[in-house]
Amino acid sequence: MIARSTAACIAACVVLLACAASAFADPPLKVTSPDGKSSLSFGFLVQPQLEIQTTADGTDTSQNLYLRRIRLIFGGQATDKLSFFIETDSPNLGKDTASGQKNAESPFLQDVILTYAFREAFQVDAGMLLVPLSHNTGQSAASLLALDFGPYSFVASEPTGSRNGRDYGVQARGYTFSRHLEYRLGVFQGHPDTQATSPFRYAARVVWYPFEADTGFFYSGTTLGARRIVAIGAGYDFQERYAALALDAFLDQPLRGGNGLTLQADYIRYDGGRTLTQLAEQHTWLVEAGAYHKGTKLGPWVQVAGRTFPSGDPGETKVLAGLSYYALGHRFNIKAGAGSLIRSGSPSRAQFQVQAQWFWY
Numbered sequence: 282m283i284a285r286s287t288a289a290c291i292a293a294c295v296v297l298l299a300c301a302a303s304a305f306a307d308p309p310l311k312v313t314s315p316d317g318k319s320s321l322s323f324g325f326l327v328q329p330q331l332e333i334q335t336t337a338d339g340t341d342t343s344q345n346l347y348l349r350r351i352r353l354i355f356g357g358q359a360t361d362k363l364s365f366f367i368e369t370d371s372p373n374l375g376k377d378t379a380s381g382q383k384n385a386e387s388p389f390l391q392d393v394i395l396t397y398a399f400r401e402a403f404q405v406d407a408g409m410l411l412v413p414l415s416h417n418t419g420q421s422a423a424s425l426l427a428l429d430f431g432p433y434s435f436v437a438s439e440p441t442g443s444r445n446g447r448d449y450g451v452q453a454r455g456y457t458f459s460r461h462l463e464y465r466l467g468v469f470q471g472h473p474d475t476q477a478t479s480p481f482r483y484a485a486r487v488v489w490y491p492f493e494a495d496t497g498f499f500y501s502g503t504t505l506g507a508r509r510i511v512a513i514g515a516g517y518d519f520q521e522r523y524a525a526l527a528l529d530a531f532l533d534q535p536l537r538g539g540n541g542l543t544l545q546a547d548y549i550r551y552d553g554g555r556t557l558t559q560l561a562e563q564h565t566w567l568v569e570a571g572a573y574h575k576g577t578k579l580g581p582w583v584q585v586a587g588r589t590f591p592s593g594d595p596g597e598t599k600v601l602a603g604l605s606y607y608a609l610g611h612r613f614n615i616k617a618g619a620g621s622l623i624r625s626g627s628p629s630r631a632q633f634q635v636q637a638q639w640f641w642y
Contacts, residue, residue, distance in 0.1 A: 309322050309323060309324040309641050309642050310322065310323045310324075311323075311357075318358070318360060318361055319357070319358055319359060319360065320357040320358050321355070321356075321357040322354075322355070322356050322357050322642065323353075323354070323355055323642075324353075324354040324355075324356075324640075324641045324642025325351075325352060325353050325354055325639075325640075325641055325642070326350055326351070326352040326354065326422065326423055326638070326639070326640050326641075326642070327348065327350070327351050327352075327638070327639045327640075328348065328349040328350040328351070328422075328636055328637065328638050328639075329346075329347075329348055329349070329636070329637050330345075330346075330347060330348070330349040330634060330635065330636040330637075331344075331345070331346050331634065331635040331636075332344070332345045332346075332347075332376075332632070332633070332634050333345075333632070333633045333634075334630055334631060334632040334633070335628070335629070335630040335631045335632070336630075337627075337630070338628070339627075339628025339629075339630070343377070345375075345376045345377055346375070347373060347374060347375035347376040347383075347384070348371070348373070348374040348375055349372065349373060349429075349636060350370060350372055350422060351370070351371050351374060351388075352368050352369055352370045352391065353368070353369045353388075354366075354367070354368045354642045355367045355368075356642070362397055362398050362399070363395070363396070363397050363398075364395075364396045364398070365394065365395050365396070366392060366393075366394040366396075366498070367390070367392065367393050367394075368390075368391045368392040369388045369389065369390060369391060370388065370389065370391035370445075371386055371387065371388040371389070372386070372445070373386075374386065389444070390409060391409075391444070391445065391447065392408075392409060392410075392411075392447065393408035393409040394406055394407075394408050394409075394410060394498060395407050395408050396498070400455075401455065401456050401460075401496075402455040402456060402457045403453065403455045404453070404454045404455055405451065405452070405453055405454075406451065406452050406454055406467075406498065407450075407451040407452075408449070409444075409447050409448070409449055410447060410448065410449075410450055410451075410452060410467065410469075411446050411447055411498075411499070412443065412446060412447070412448050412450075412467065412469060412482075412484045412518055413452065413454075413465035413467060413484050413485070413486035413516055413518075414446075414484060414486065414516040414517075414518050414525060414527045414549065415434065415514070415516055415527035415528075415529045415547045415549055416488075416500050416512060416514055416529040416530075416531045416545060416547060417430055417431050417434045417529070417545065417547045417567055418430070418434045418435065418446050418527075418549075419486075419499065419500045420499060420500045420501070420502045421497075421499035421500070421501070421502065423611055423638070423640045423642075424499075424501050424502040424503060424504075424611050425502040425503075426502045426503045426543050426545070426569055426571045426580075426582050426584075427569055427571070427582050427583075427584040427601065427603070427616075427618065428584075428601065428603060428616050428618045428634050428636055431547065431565075431567035431569075431584070431586045432586050432599050433549070433563075433565035433567070433586055433587075433588045434446075434547070434549070434565075434567065436551060436560070436563070436565065436588075437518070437523075437525055437551055437553075437557075437560060440472065440523075440553055440557040440559050440560040441471060441472045441482065441520070441523070441557065442470070442471065442472045442473065448469040448470055448471065448482065449469060449470040450467050450468055450469030450470060450481075450482070451467065451468060452465055452466060452467030452468070452484075453465070453466045453467070454466075454498075456494055456496055460490065460493075460494040460496070461489060461490050461491065461494070462487065462488070462489060462490070463486075463487065463488040463489075463490065463494060463495075463496075463514075464485075464486070464487050464488075465484070465485065465486040465487075466484075466485050467483070467484045467485075468481050468482070468483055469481060469482040469483070469484065470482065471520040472520060472523075472556070472557060479520070479521065480520065480521060481520070482518070482519070482520035483518075483519055483520070484516065484517065484518040484519075485516065485517050486514060486515065486516035486517075486527075487514065487515055487516075488512050488513065488514035489512070489513045489514070490510070490511065490512055491511050492509050492510065492511050493508055493509050493510050494510075495510050495512060500512075500531070501533060502543075503533060503541070503543040503571060503573065503580075504533050504541065504543075505541055505573045505575075505580070505607060505610055505611075506535045506536060506539050506540050506541025506573050506575060507535065507541070508533055508535070509533065509534060509535055510531065510532070510533040511531070511532050511533075512529075512530070512531040512532075513529075513530050513531075514527075514528075514529050514530075514531075515527065515528050515529075516529075520556060521554070521555075521556040522553075522554030522555045522556040522557075523552070523553050523554050523556040523557045523560065524552055524554065525549055525550065525551045525552070526549070526550045527547065527548065527549045527550075528547075528548045529545070529546060529547040529548065530544075530545070530546050531544070531545045532544040532545070538575060538576070539575035540572070540573055540574050540575050541572065541573040542570075542571075542572050542573075543569075543570065543571045543572070543573075543582075544569075544570050545567070545568070545569050545570075546566075546567070546568050547566065547567040547568075548564070548565070548566045548567075549564075549565045549566075550562075550563070550564050550565075551563050551565065561590055561592060561594075562590065562591055562592065563588050563589065563590050563591075563596075564588060564589050564590075564591075565586070565587070565588040566586065566587055566588070567584070567585075567586040568584075568585050568586070569582065569583065569584040569585070570582065570583055571583070571605075573607070578606055578607045578608060579604060579605070579606055579607075580604070580605040580606075580607060581602075581603070581604050581605075582602070582603055582604070582605065582618075583600075583601070583602040583603075584599075584600075584601045584602075584618075584620075585598070585599070585600050585601075586598070586599050587599065595624065595625035595626060596624075596625070597622060597623060597624040597625075598622075598623045598624075599620065599621070599622045599623070600620045600621055600623070601618045601619070601620030601632070602618060602619065602620060603616060603617050603618025603619065603634075604616075604617055604618075605617075611638070611640055612639075612640055612641065613637075613638065613639050613640070614637070614638050615635070615636070615637050615638075616634075616635070616636045616637075616638070617633075617634065617635045617636075618632075618633070618634050619631075619632065619633045619634075620632055
């Protein structure tokens with residue numbers, strides 16, 4: 282059971298955020314040049330979260346009240362063809378660590394994206410970029426359907442020297458065949474050796490859109506019934522003997538009355554090979570589904586993810602189901618979810634989470 286004091290604290294935080302979000306319901310602060318060709322926007326993403334779960338040995342329950350994400354966002358247009366996006370983060374701020382201390386990681390650069398659009402079919406992104414692999418790994422944290430990304434979508438981040446799926450590099454990106462085909466081709470720093478003599482990391486992704494294309498740098502998690510997007514994609518990421526192969530499908534379908542349906546399925550095979558020996562070969566998968574009801578602003582959802590190891594490790598499965606209240610869409614919402622992590626030979630770990638989101642950009 283949640284302690285009364287903890288529940289009261291969560292309720293107070295939610296009320297305060299709701300009031301603040303209402304006050305900032307208008308578009309974010311934006312400065313535009315006199316000729317209208319240049320602009321600078323400021324914003325932020327705040328996600329306070331309550332998490333209660335069974336400990337790894339199954340004998341106790343851990344409780345955490347912390348900031349899942351707190352990001353400052355800057356972006357805009359330098360010219361009609363050159364745009365930029367810069368975002369900081371300090372994830373899991375205040376969450377208890379294994380040493381019994383509160384996480385106090387200093388803010389760092391999460392995204393640095395400079396984009397020069399020669400034309401829609403050929404754009405160049407440079408900076409600290411999301412490596413183009415799957416739909417889920419390329420989504421925006423501000424529009425997720427569930428409480429968070431899939432639990433195994435970024436298992437290659439630490440072995441490759443990346444941060445939350447980001448790496449330093451440059452990529453070509455474009456939308457061709459009347460926006461039905463998207464491509465992303467990139468070269469990245471990857472995991473360097475002691476003398477930086479390792480070859481670069483390369484990644485490629487293609488997506489087929491039968492209907493409307495998702496043309497932003499970050500993919501949508503759900504548009505809450507606003508857009509019809511069907512995306513069928515594949516990605517490949519490699520550096521020397523390391524390789525990751527992804528296949529994915531995404532559906533965002535408007536329904537009558539302003540309602541919506543969202544479905545997603547992702548499969549990623551990771552294999553560190555002799556290059557990243559700490560990354561065991563594994564097959565990961567993610568399936569999530571949800572609906573949005575405009576009248577009540579409610580959205581039930583379910584997320585199921587798992588991974589298996591050819592080496593004989595039994596693997597694990599995580600199931601999470603919940604309900605979201607989109608008071609102001611993605612600008613302000615509250616999500617609650619409960620589920621379990623199931624691993625053969627180990628105690629199941631129950632989990633309960635409540636997250637509020639305030640996104641202003």
